[in-house]
Amino acid sequence: MKILVCISHVPDTTSKINFTDGDSKFDTNGVQFVINPNDEFGLTRAMWFKEKQGATVDVVNVGGAETEPTLRKALAIGADTAIRVNTTAKDGFQVAKELAKVVKDGGYDLVIAGRESIDYNGAMVPGMLAELTNANFVTNCISLDVDGTTAKATREIDGGKETVTTSLPLVIGGQKGLVEESDLRIPNMRGIMMARKKPLTVLEPATAETETTTVKFEKPVPKGAVTLVDADNLDELVNLLHNEAKVI
């Protein structure tokens, strides 16, 4: 089985979010970037397929040269090769189209992406990619088994979960649950050394076409201080929720 794991290069959760150029661009100054957490679950599941079922695992990112340390980390975790599509995409559709070309050219059986990235939260790339490559698609995926060309997946739905069967080629939007968090891997020194020697292919982008444009970013209005209510005066809390906040 030939697996491609899509890796988003995203700001660490604790990053301060600021913008530059008239609030039109994300300010990367001082920001630590990591593998998108939803992608990390998928990468670990791909490693399981590699070790238990003999799959090959490539990783791909659509981004500039600054994203290569994130791809190298994925290689250090155990991916075989990495691909970087050399463009800073402007919307999810552009990312999906670039990924679709990589998938078609590479003949992948299984593509694992995160259900969404933690920067733009669009939750659109995996579904668009599946549609563009005419693959089956399951998102919010919390378990995945593959036997030959048949796949069984469980996905989270509102208020529960459902189990589905499908077939390869398949695109998964993965999330926590695909593997246990305790199974996530931290690159060891051997992995880091080996990752330096593994191939990282840079491809030029196939399209500059976008469907949406970011005009600018805004930050939420700063929140006021908390109103503390005495634990012995919960009537006051009910009163505030009813009359001030108007939520009950």
Added chain:
Amino acid sequence: MSVLVYTESENGKFKKTALEVASYAKAVADQMGTTVTAIAVNAGDTSELEKYGVDKVLKVSNSALDTFNAKSYAAAIKQAAEKEGTKVVIVSQSADSKYLAPILAVGLQAGYASNVVEAPSSTSPFTVKRTAFTNKAFNITTIDTDVKVVGVSNNSFGLVETAASATTEDFSPVIPDSGVTVQSVDKATDKVTIADAEIVVSAGRGMKGPENWGMIEELAGVLGAATACSKPVSDLGWRPHGEHVGQTGKPVAANLYIAIGISGAIQHLAGINASKVKVVINTDPEAPFFKAADYGVVGDAFEVVPVLIEKLKAFKAANA
């Protein structure tokens, strides 16, 4: 040319989010000087949609759509959009709609903006405000394609009643083989889901064990709320993963989020930032959650929550 809205239903009854996206579609249609057409799949009585500004309902009755399937549903909505010559398609941001929307967008060759929280500031260019960076910022976006798909965040626009009368028309789209077969669904049908809930009652390790969740469920029951939990609680197996709220769990955009015995790790706060009013009950006055909260009670949940339940019951009885 009307605005098309996909109105989700369950067991023949429209979800609250369906009425919210219908309200949103009406606002967009008014801005564009057009009407609202809803597509309703296997729904029973569709007259409720009239109250929220829908002028025409395309009623789909097809047993192949009894179980949700993203590709099949996207195909039905696409055919409805093409039939109506629609330029704007509105969907909610339920798990199902988020699943189908990217497929629909590719099918319609439409730009797709997800997590939209306000009516468009302009319809030419079509400009919307979306959340980004896990609700730490907003992204003002234009959709530049002829046909547009807009995903409206749950509880962001609200329900807006308006006087209208709707015509109904049976609609029979061709449903393709979806390639994905649902084997089993495990869902508590009597519970308010986090996605639909206006109020969420969430608890953390401060509850000391799963045996103490009775009071959390009772509080949620009084408020008509969904129950949720912090990540450590789901990791410990006290509550199902589907209740885990946070960056790698479920996002919550409730009108009221009550956090009990949750300290407020940054990953948890990332999941609840979009909620409008936050109440924190915690014994530790230094808990980081108090900085993110609107209202706080410093106290032991085992003492505070039972009293709060009684106070709310009395309030409900007085305001019934």
